[in-house]
Amino acid sequence: MMRDSEIKILLKGYCEAPDNMKKDAFIRSIGRKQQFEKVSFVKMLALQARYIRKRMWIISILLLAWAVFNISGLESEKVEIISKIMPFFACFGMIEGCRAKMHEMSELEGTTLFSAKGAYFAKMAVIAMAHFFTIVLLAVFTPGAHEKGCLIVMARLLIPYIVTSILSMEAERSIRSCGKDNEGIHIAIPFCVALVVFYGREVLYDMHVTDSLDASKVMMLLALVLVFQTIEVKKTVKLEELLWN
Amino acid sequence: MELKIDRLTKQYDSKIAVDRMSFSLEKGVTGLLGANGAGKTTLMRMMVGLLSPTSGEINYDGIPVKSEEYRNVLGYLPQDFGYYPEFSGKEFLMYFCALKGLDRKAAKARTAELLKLVGLEDVAGKKVKKYSGGMKQRLGIAQALINRPEVLVLDEPTAGLDPKERVRFRELIEKIGKEAIVLLSTHIVSDVENIADRIIMMNSGQIVWQGTWKEEDGSLEDFYLKTFMQ
Amino acid sequence: MEIEQYYDKIYRYCYFKVNNKTLAEDLTQETFLRFLGADCVYPDRYLYTIAKNLCIDEYRKNKPELTDINNCEEELGIQSGFENAIVDKLSVKQALDEISDEDRELLILRYVNDEPMSEICKLTGISRFAVYRRLKDAKSRLQVLLERGNDERFRNKDLAEGLL
Numbered sequence: 001m002m003r004d005s006e007i008k009i010l011l012k013g014y015c016e017a018p019d020n021m022k023k024d025a026f027i028r029s030i031g032r033k034q035q036f037e038k039v040s041f042v043k044m045l046a047l048q049a050r051y052i053r054k055r056m057w058i059i060s061i062l063l064l065a066w067a068v069f070n071i072s073g074l075e076s077e078k079v080e081i082i083s084k085i086m087p088f089f090a091c092f093g094m095i096e097g098c099r100a101k102m103h104e105m106s107e108l109e110g111t112t113l114f115s116a117k118g119a120y121f122a123k124m125a126v127i128a129m130a131h132f133f134t135i136v137l138l139a140v141f142t143p144g145a146h147e148k149g150c151l152i153v154m155a156r157l158l159i160p161y162i163v164t165s166i167l168s169m170e171a172e173r174s175i176r177s178c179g180k181d182n183e184g185i186h187i188a189i190p191f192c193v194a195l196v197v198f199y200g201r202e203v204l205y206d207m208h209v210t211d212s213l214d215a216s217k218v219m220m221l222l223a224l225v226l227v228f229q230t231i232e233v234k235k236t237v238k239l240e241e242l243l244w245n
Numbered sequence: 246m247e248l249k250i251d252r253l254t255k256q257y258d259s260k261i262a263v264d265r266m267s268f269s270l271e272k273g274v275t276g277l278l279g280a281n282g283a284g285k286t287t288l289m290r291m292m293v294g295l296l297s298p299t300s301g302e303i304n305y306d307g308i309p310v311k312s313e314e315y316r317n318v319l320g321y322l323p324q325d326f327g328y329y330p331e332f333s334g335k336e337f338l339m340y341f342c343a344l345k346g347l348d349r350k351a352a353k354a355r356t357a358e359l360l361k362l363v364g365l366e367d368v369a370g371k372k373v374k375k376y377s378g379g380m381k382q383r384l385g386i387a388q389a390l391i392n393r394p395e396v397l398v399l400d401e402p403t404a405g406l407d408p409k410e411r412v413r414f415r416e417l418i419e420k421i422g423k424e425a426i427v428l429l430s431t432h433i434v435s436d437v438e439n440i441a442d443r444i445i446m447m448n449s450g451q452i453v454w455q456g457t458w459k460e461e462d463g464s465l466e467d468f469y470l471k472t473f474m475q
Numbered sequence: 476m477e478i479e480q481y482y483d484k485i486y487r488y489c490y491f492k493v494n495n496k497t498l499a500e501d502l503t504q505e506t507f508l509r510f511l512g513a514d515c516v517y518p519d520r521y522l523y524t525i526a527k528n529l530c531i532d533e534y535r536k537n538k539p540e541l542t543d544i545n546n547c548e549e550e551l552g553i554q555s556g557f558e559n560a561i562v563d564k565l566s567v568k569q570a571l572d573e574i575s576d577e578d579r580e581l582l583i584l585r586y587v588n589d590e591p592m593s594e595i596c597k598l599t600g601i602s603r604f605a606v607y608r609r610l611k612d613a614k615s616r617l618q619v620l621l622e623r624g625n626d627e628r629f630r631n632k633d634l635a636e637g638l639l
Contacts, residue, residue: 002618008586014567015587016496018486018503020362021420024393026504027478028424030511047343051329104327108388110295111321112344113313119344351480 044114044122052126056096060134063089068141079142083156086135087194090164093131095191097124098172117237135161152215155222160197162225167193169232246272246306248292248396248426253301255287255450262287264450265301274422276437277430278469279447285430286324288447289400292428293321305396317346320394322385324401328373334360334384335369338391345392359387364413378405386414390421397421399429403436415440434466446472478507481519484588485526491583492530494568502529520598570620578613585610 002010067082100106100119110116139154171193248270255263262284279285290296292303294310303310305318328337335356342352360366363383373381382405389397399418403411419440421427431437437444438458446454446469454472458465485506490499506526510518571579577599584590584598596603 002614004586007582007614007617008589010567011491011582011587012487014564014571015487015490017361018483018496018500020358022500023482024421025424026507027482028393028395030478030507051340053331099329103329104325105329107295107323108321108326108341109344111293111316111319112341113316113346114344115313115316116295354483355479 048123086160087164087197091194273442276441284450318395320389566624
C-alpha cells in the first residue's frame with residue numbers, strides 16, 4: 001500500500017506549477033493589501049529569539065548549573081566569583097545583540113516591517129530578559145546567597161552586568177557616530193569594557209560593594225546604575241540612523 | 246503609484262552628497278546613472294528610509310518614507326549586504342520573509358517560489374558564504390522581491406553577475422517594471438540602455454540630465470560621456 | 476494576504492479538473508475576481524465552491540479533452556512502494572480519469588492541497604469517518620490503476636521490442 005508521502009509526491013509532481021509572472025501580475029492588479037498585519041511586539045521577540053545562537057543559551061545554563069551544583073568546589077564567596085563573571089556574561093550578550101550590524105545585515109533589516117530599530121531592540125530585549133532570568137535564578141541558587149539576602153546578591157550580580165552594558169552601549173554609539181564600522185569593533189568593544197569592569201571591580205570592591213557595607217547602599221548603587229542604563233538606552237533609541245527608521 | 250522627491254538634500258559637515266534633487270517616479274524602470282561618488286547610494290538610502298535627509302521631502306502616494314506602511318510595499322537591494330555566517334540561502338530568505346510579516350507557512354512557499362525564480366533552488370541548502378558573487382547577488386534580488394514590492398530600489402544590482410545572469414536579470418526587471426516602480430543605479434551604461442524607460446544622470450549630488458532614451462537616439466554611452474565632459 | 480495563500484491551492488484544484496495549465500490559471504484568476512465582491516466568514520470554502528462551479532461550467536462548454544501533456548513520456552521518476560516502478564504522467568492521468576469525481580476531489584484536497592480532515596469534512600459535507608474510509612479506498616484504487624497501467628506499458632514495450 002502506497003504511503004501518504006508517496007502519493008503526495010506523485011500527485012504534486014503531476015501538477016505543473018503556475019506561471020510566476022502571471023501570478024504576480026494578477027495579485028498586484030487585484031490591489032494592494034490595504035491592511036497589512038502590523039507585526040506584534042511579541043511576534044518580534046519570538047522571531048529574534050529563534051535566531052539567537054544556541055551558545056548564548058548554553059552559557060547561561062552552564063553558569064546556572066555551576067552555581068546550583070556547586071561544581072568548582074570553591075566554598076568561599078561564591079557570590080564574589082559569580083559577580084566577577086558578570087561583565088563577561090554581559091559582553092556575550094552585547095556581541096550577540098550586535099550580530100546583525102556585525103554581519104552587515106542591518107541595512108536589509110532596516111527596510112522590513114520591523115525596521116532596523118525594531119529588530120535590534122527586539123533582540124536586545126530577548127537577551128536582556130534571558131540574562132535577567134538567569135541572574136535571578138543565580139541569586140536564589142548560589143550557595144551563600146541566603147545568608148546575605150537574595151535581593152542583595154541579585155543587586156551585586158546586576159551591578160557589574162549593567163555597568164558593562166552601559167559602557168558597551170556608550171562605546172558602540174561613539175563608534176557608530178564616527179562612521180567607522182569594522183566588524184572587529186563590535187567584538188572588541190564589549191570585551192575590553194568587560195575587562196575594565198573586571199579589574200575595576202577590585203577598586204569598586206574596596207570602595208563600595210563589600211559585605212560590611214549597608215544593604216541599603218548596595219541598593220542605592222543599583223538604582224543609580226539603572227538610571228544610567230535607562231539614559232543610555234534612550235540615547236541609543238534617539239540615535240540618528242535608528243530614529244529615522 | 247508615484248514616488249515624489251522634492252528638493253532633497255543631504256549634507257555631511259562640509260560635503261553635500263545630494264543637492265536639492267527633485268524628480269518623480271512612476272511605474273516602469275528608471276536607470277540612475279552616475280560615477281562612483283556621485284551620490285547615488287546616498288540618494289537611494291534616503292529613498293528607502295534608511296537615511297534622514299537634511300532637507301526636502303520624499304513621499305510615495307502621500308505616504309511618508311519613514312513609515313511601516315511604506316516599508317510594506319518596498320523592496321531594497323543595497324550595494325553590499327551581509328548575512329549570518331551560518332545561514333543557508335533558504336534560511337536567509339526565510340529570515341527576511343519573517344521580518345516582512347509572512348507567517349511560517351507563507352514564508353516557506355514564498356521562499357521556494359523565489360529561489361526558483363532566481364535559479365537558486367539547487368543550492369538553497371548551501372551556506373551563503375559558499376555562494377559565488379553572482380549567486381549572492383541573485384539571493385539579494387530574491388530578498389528584495391519577497392513582499393511583491395510596488396517600489397523596488399536596486400543599488401548596483403548587476404555587479405558581479407556574469408553575462409548570462411545579466412540577461413536573466415534584465416528580463417526579470419523588465420517584467421517587474423510593468424507592475425512596479427523600479428529604480429536601479431549603475432555606472433555601467435549598457436546595463437540600463439536596454440531596460441530603462443527613463444534615465445536620470447547624476448553627478449556631484451545633482452541631476453545632470455533626465456529623460457527617455459530610445460534606440461534611434463544613438464549611443465547612450467557616447468551621450469553619457471559627452472554630458473559629463475561639460 | 477488571502478490571495479497569496481490560496482492562489483496555488485485553487486490553481487492545483489482547477490488543474491486536476493481541467494488538465495491544462497493556462498486554463499487552470501485563467502479559472503483561478505476568475506475565481507478570485509468573483510470572490511472579491513463577497514464578504515464571507517470562510518474564504519477558503521467559498522473559493523473552492525466558486526472554483527468548482529467554474530470548472531463545471533468550463534467542462535460543459537468544452538467537452539473534448541483539453542490535455543496539453545505533450546511530453547507523455549516525461550517520467551516523474553518516483554520510486555513508489557510498488558515494485559520500484561517509474562510512473563509517467565500519462566499513466567497518472569489515465570489512472571486519475573478512471574477514479575470517480577468525488578474520490579478524485581478527496582485525493583486532491585488531502586494530498587495535493589494538504590487540507591486538514593476537518594476542512595475536508597466541511598467542504599464535502601461528509602462525516603470524518605466516511606472521508607477517512609473513502610480516502611483509503613481511493614488511494615488503493617489509484618494504486619491498482621497505476622500498477623495496471625504500468626503492467627500494460629511494459630507489455631507494450633516488450634511487444635514493440637519483440638517486433639524488432
